[in-house]
Amino acid sequence: MPQMYLRSGENLRSLEIADLADIRTILVATDFSPPSTGALIYALGIAGRYQARVHVLHCFDLTPYMLTPDALQPAYEAVQRDMDRLRADLESKHLTNEVDCEVRVERGDPGDILRRIVRDLDPGVIVVGTHG
Secondary structure (H helix, E strand, C coil), X not given: CCEEEEEECCEXXXXXXXXXXXXXXXXXXXXXXXXXXXXXXXXXXXXXXXXXXXXXXXXXXCHHHCCCHHHHHHHHHHHHHHHHHHHXXXXXXXXXXXXXXXXXXXXXXXXXXXXXXXXXXXXXEEEECCCC
């Protein structure tokens, strides 16, 4: 089952079912793996029940790989295609019919991006899948 945490000020605490009534925005971080796709499906279910908006985020940083500037754009486009395929797959399974779902790909340091997105969106819940 996906791990769920409720943001409370600057602290994170385990989500309790009673807290879900206040959920309006859900952030889902994805790496396109089966666990993160499962977490996304779980988040869509919550969003449908509570009329929340889902923001799906994939961020990546190619800096450690020391790619040339010419290689960055094709890499970004490949990730964007992965996100488009994910969205199309969800739509074909009718998982987004009742849910307002926004997808985005961000390039840069994942920690910095996630902090900025959380600050900007102020999500009630952040849902991520785990690999173990």
